[in-house]
Amino acid sequence: MFAIWVLLIYLHFARSCPSECECETDFDYEDGVLVNCENLGLDTIPFDMPSHVSTLYLSYNRLRSMEGLQYYNNLRALELQQNEISEIDATVLQSLPYLKILVLSENEIERLPARLFRGLQHLEWVDLRSNKIGYISDQAFYKANNINYLNLVDNELTGFSDGTFLPLTNHNLWLVLNNNSLTELPSDIAKMEGIQYLSISNNKLKYISPQSLLSNRNLRTLDISNNKISYLHQGTFSGISLHKLEVSGNPWQCDCYLEWLRQYLLTKQVDHTLTCSAPSELRGIKITAIPQPLVCVVPVIAAPEPEIKVIEHKNISIECLVTGDPTPTVSWFKDGDPLEPQANRYTEIVGTHHKLVFRSVMYTDEGIYTCTADNNRDKPSNSTIQLSVLYAPKIVNSYKWSPAGSNDASDTLNDVTLACDVVSNPPLSRPILWFKENRELYGAEEGIKISQTGTGSILYLRNSPNSDNSGDFQCVASNPLGQTVEHFTVTHNDILMVRSSAPGPKRTAGTYHHHITPILLVLLGILMT
Structure with a gap:
């Protein structure tokens, strides 16, 4: 009787198994069939498989789509490694309600859209390594709370939105994020109490917040090897009973900031790979092999x-x-x-x-x-x-000014003001000198007043029918390193009140000293008369 039963099963498989594939009893799942169609160069899903296929191996083919899988809703394990699939069809997935294992590694997948795994309450194992995934929706794992293994190694991930991993509440969760471009731990990690194994090696981490792991009471293995981390804040592992800490390939600075970690590893007897990179005298030494407390300078x-x-x-x-x-x-x-x-x-x-x-x-x-x-x-x-x-004097601001007058008062004469602002180091050897056509002025001449200011000197020219102060004037500043001269020309047009507005002051580029306004200059001149 038993032999007849075996023969009937064999005839059933022979009749319904695709000719190029291999079919056998699936001992992992009751009444199931294992179909192996690996490495056959397939570009479409075989349509003549047993309807109750439970395990399907389709790796190492040329499949570009998952179309056709929706008809095999008894599937428990589906392996599609190393094909050419660029998009996961959510409709197909959601027609496989009993799926427990999904392997889509080494494909061309670029994104995981929202609610991709909705309805897959039995899904436990998801392998998406070696794709081109750069985007994961914060709703991708919506209601996929039974996943206990998620592999996203070797993708193009740079970060995650808040809430992306929170649906993963399994208390034996393994999360593997190696070989991406992450610069920080996902923020969700701080809220995931069930995570047991976390691996984020070969990324770009420089810093781990001391709050990142405070809720991970179940964490037993942490792999942050081959990043750019040089120290960890005290309290990073508070309340965590780590069994294994993989941290090799980081530039660990073994000083007082890591003394707490040395004590933690010794006290908890954690299996670890922390080897010092600096200071030079400790390079290459395992941190727990250092007999004395670590210090800083x-x-x-x-x-x-x-x-x-x-x-x-x-x-x-x-x-x-x-x-x-x-x-x-x-x-x-x-x-x-x-x-x-x-x-x-x-x-x-x-x-x-x-x-x-x-x-x-x-x-x-x-x-x-x-x-x-x-x-x-x-x-x-x-x-x-x-x-x-130290430098010779520099005239940083100089100008000529005369007040405005009416256009029809050509027989009235204007006063003219000349000013020089100077910087000097060492200080000026003597007050700034004024010359008219190479003749020194002392301020006692008719119609001439000289005033030394905190930043330079002002020459007032009072013009009248008896004193015509037109001509060439020089402002001269000197110190032990040299002298500088600024030249002015006062014309009859400056003296005659023929303009309705005053010309603007002449300035040198880059000046930073105080500028004395023309109104203030007039007031100073009145006070000196």
């Missing part, structure tokens, strides 16, 4: 010269000697503001010597420079250097 800065004086257009460098462990990052500031790129200066580092180099220093480079060293282990250290640039 806060940055120390020494400025060999707190004040530097240099003549303009000379080459000069400002130097800070910086030490610290880990090696500090050095930043430069001028008068409290970060240094902006400038053609005539650049930074140079030789060992612990950090230099700010000036080629042909300019008087505008003068100021208080600060070098700041920070290694994220304590407050940054600072050192200041006063740079004093």
Whole structure:
């Protein structure tokens, strides 16, 4: 009787199994049939399979679509690895209500749309590795709460929307996200109490928030190897009983900031791969093999010269000697503001010597420079250097002004004001001098007044029928490094009241000193009469 039963089953399979495939009893699922159609060069789903097929192997073919699978709603396991499928057909999937295992690795899939797995209450295993997935809807796993293995390795993922993984509530969940371009842990991880295995190796993580894993009481294995993480905040693993910690391939800075982790790994006896990258004396040593507590050395800065004086257009460098462990990052500031790129200066580092180099220093480079060293282990250290640039006087603002008059008052004469604003280091050797056609003016001449201001000098020319102050005038400023001259020409048109508006002051480019308004100049002139 048994032999007849076996023969009937054989005849049934022989009659309904596609000729190019292999069919056999599926011992994993009662009354099921396993159909193996792998590596046959198929470009369509076979249509003549047993209707009660439970396991279907279609890997290593040329399938571009899942069309046809909806007719085999008894499927429990479906493997479609290494085909040419670019889109997962949600309609097809949702016609497979008993599906437990779905393998779609090594295809061309680019996105997982919303509610893709809706209705698949039995789905446990999803393998989507080695596709081109760059987008996952935050509703993709809607009502797919029974998934306990999700593999998204080797895709094009850069991040996830909040809520994407929250439907995955299985308490034995394995989430594998290796070989993507993630810069941080998915925010949902902090709320997923059931996750047991989390692997996010070979990404671009630099930092893990200490709150990221606080709710993961069930987490036993964490793999963050081959990222760019150099330290973890104390308390990152609070309340977690890790069994295995894979962290190799990260630039671990074994100092006081990792002492808590050394103690955690020793106390909990965690199997781990944490090997120090720095400091140099600990490079290559497993952190739990270090017998003494780990310490930090806060940055120390020494400025060999707190004040530097240099003549303009000379080459000069400002130097800070910086030490610290880990090696500090050095930043430069001028008068409290970060240094902006400038053609005539650049930074140079030789060992612990950090230099700010000036080629042909300019008087505008003068100021208080600060070098700041920070290694994220304590407050940054600072050192200041006063740079004093010595230069011959520079006239930074000069102008000629006469008040407005009426067009028909040509027989009335205007007063004219000439002004020079000067910067100088060292200070001027003497007050600014005024000359008319190379003859020095003292302010006692008829119709002439001279006033020295905090930033320069003003020459008032009072014109009358008896004193015509037209001509060429010079403003001369000097210090031990040289002198500078500004030339003015006062014409009869300046003196005669023939304009309805005054000309604007003449300014030199880049001036930063105070500008005295023409109204104020007139008031000063009246007070001096």
